[in-house]
């Protein structure tokens with residue numbers, strides 16, 4: 001039986017695992033970093049935790065006799081994607097990146113693109129503002145350097161320790177988040193500006209559409225550059241690519 005490792009942590013990884021496992025002739029393992037305390041249930045066997053860099057991942061691929069590696073991690077998870085590219089090269093394995101296309105600004109959007117979180121802090125300016133931080137809990141630390149703002153922080157798990165600022169409200173939640181609910185949240189907290197990542201996909205687009213509807217500016221973190229690897233944008237395309245890659249591998253001497 002052919003063996004596939006899917007590097008996950010995204011809804012697409014889960015859906016791909018389900019689709020491939022349904023074939024019945026491929027053994028699928030899904031790998032999670034172990035960031036969330038209670039990860040969503042997954043449709044295939046899961047392994048959790050880092051591999052120990054590209055070398056560690058390469059060793060895992062060899063020991064587990066993996067045939068194909070799929071990197072279906074979040075577009076901002078740049079380290080694991082770089083590791084996947086290096087490990088696939090070291091082990092001479094086919095690698096596919098499943099990457100959601102980024103959102104594109106449309107009429108009415110007021111986006112300012114910035115390179116990273118410190119640049120987002122800068123972009124907020126010095127005057128106090130009411131800010132919605134739609135970032136991971138591990139990424140918000142630099143906002144402690146701008147304690148004049150009021151922050152609304154939403155994360156999957158509680159932020160612990162809290163941000164060292166006098167005005168912060170914390171809420172937890174796991175998407176998908178609809179536009180109407182997002183709009184109500186922004187209004188209830190009198191949000192003036194949002195900081196977000198260009199994650200792509202529908203599950204978290206509600207806040208972007210809601211900001212547009214309310215005329216709010218969005219400080220958008222630019223996507224990191226990922227290694228040049230074969231990439232597809234949809235689960236459907238990944239399924240097709242995998243079928244082709246596995247057939248080629250079967251035919252290889």
Ligand code: NAP
Pocket residue numbers: 007008009010031032033035048049050051052053054056057072073074076077078079080081083136197
């Ligand atoms: P990262 O910075 O690219 O990776 C940091 C380290 O975490 C990696 O070097 C690796 O450790 C480990 N790691 C990451 N993804 C892994 C996976 N799927 N399986 C096993 N180990 C993994 O990643 P991140 O931004 O912290 O994201 C961590 C996970 O959360 C990813 O799986 C990603 O898909 C998911 N996620 C991230 C975001 C985001 O905005 N970054 C949003 C939603 C979901 P070793 O070097 O020890 O192997």
